[in-house]
Amino acid sequence: PVGDVDSIIEASERDWTEVSEEYRILQDIHQEYITKLEELSELQGRCEKELKHQRYRLGQIKSSLKKVKGSESNERRENLEKDIMRREAQLTKVQGSLPQPNGRYLSVILGSVNVSIINRDHKFRYKEEYEKFKLTVTVIALVIATIGLFTNYRVLDLAFTFLLVWYYCTLTIRESILIVNGSRIKGWWRTHHFLSTAIAGILLIWPDGEPYQLFRRLFMAFNVYIGIVQYLQYQYQRGCLYRLHSLGYRPTMDITIEGFHSWMWMGLSFLLPFLYIGYFFQLYLSYTLYVLSGHPEAPWQVKKHSGFFNSYTPLSAGALRYRYTLIRLY
């Protein structure tokens, strides 16, 4: 079948010629891509320079206006100040569409790699992924905690605590990326995750013994409860996210915003009792730890823990109360 071989090779050669022509198209596109990339990074640099310059000059005008602030109200001055404020808001918006530098925490973990997401849809997708990540780990943790509630394996407990440390650590990283991308995640929410990482870390090195055994059952129950609440919260949060996202696309904001608020309000009223029960549970845990720290076998970890929890619960409860009032006032 030499004829057969020849014809196959001939067909292949014809294909090759075609592919090579297509490759030339790819090369052209690629060349254009590289050129655009360079132009883009040049434009970005110019934008940043102009931004800095604008900020500098606005600052100068502001400080010279401040000098005459003491005198009686002056319409021209006030108008100028309003103009400046408006301009500053515009500059912030421009800044938001440029890649942002990483914060200190991200710089230590990732180094100076750029994690900006420019595209609006990708930002939304990233936020959604973050919620999904929380859900996945919550479900896994819920399963392990439920098993842990009915059994008593030291290895399972340790695996669970390792998961918690890893989870909270990863959350702080992802939240830092969200913040670089303009998310207004609250400070207390992040602090809460840093604290949780530390608490889980301390729990990890708490050696087995009577105090631990007295504590672990309650702790597992707490985790099962928190897992369920977090699942509910996920449903709520996702609802908020979707609604806000679609709001962003609609021209008739007022009515839908109204509808959104009533929906949010309903969801929150539903969630709040569960959250409060969670805080009481946490308070009870702190109390147990406090009692345990009087136990003759108690290692120093217990003492540290009870101190941590005691300052931690009022903090998060306070944050929730603050949040609650804010939404009320809305």
Added chain:
Amino acid sequence: PVGDVDSIIEASERDWTEVSEEYRILQDIHQEYITKLEELSELQGRCEKELKHQRYRLGQIKSSLKKVKGSESNERRENLEKDIMRREAQLTKVQGSLPQPNGRYLSVILGSVNVSIINRDHKFRYKEEYEKFKLTVTVIALVIATIGLFTNYRVLDLAFTFLLVWYYCTLTIRESILIVNGSRIKGWWRTHHFLSTAIAGILLIWPDGEPYQLFRRLFMAFNVYIGIVQYLQYQYQRGCLYRLHSLGYRPTMDITIEGFHSWMWMGLSFLLPFLYIGYFFQLYLSYTLYVLSGHPEAPWQVKKHSGFFNSYTPLSAGALRYRYTLIRLY
């Protein structure tokens, strides 16, 4: 001083007009930036599509050529095959200049945020930062380990082990980012860091007691030693990095490559004895753990550890030997 106030306000207003004109320039640049960004992402999409298409068609030609592989050697077929190989190398290069998707590990930790570094100089800077990060943590660990060698505080030991867990974890993240950016970091090097994270984690939950006390002194000494070797290695690695970087910029490759190799060879001969002593040290540690696992008070962690170490040392020593031979053959 009403006149004074007026003149200040007037000057401010004049400044404001100027700033506003400059703002219009910024707006234009920014508009251009946004447009280019959109064009760029469109071009990128087209490039990726064409790349995929090329790969698909090349694959088809290859599989039809494979059908005639059995027959006697054929010059046309062989030429075609060489052409295809060359083309595939070109495609890989094109691919390298496009943003790469994250690997599985990074996707779990960071989500689908884009961590590609396009600019060649930024890539180099990132690599350099990675080396500096290793150095900084090495120095901190060296200090803590030295203190730990002469004192015996449980809290210090735990802090040290926490540092190790965190360090190796962060290393794996940074190395994944390097790999996304085209670094050819070897699999065994990454595996080594994943294993180290696990080992440090197990060490963390090893409760205090006689076996731990028997082990800790030796372990601290090992860490001091490894810290010093790592410092030497950093100096060497940085030398390699700088030389390779500047080589990339020079037209007369051959001579400098020659010089580079002899330099690298010298550095490596200097380092190798230290590395080998490190491996023997590690072997001795494994042996100690093995002996300790017979101790009546030994918790399960010790047993796990000794198993880990025992498979770990030959693994890394083997990797080094392999590396060494490779460089010899060069």
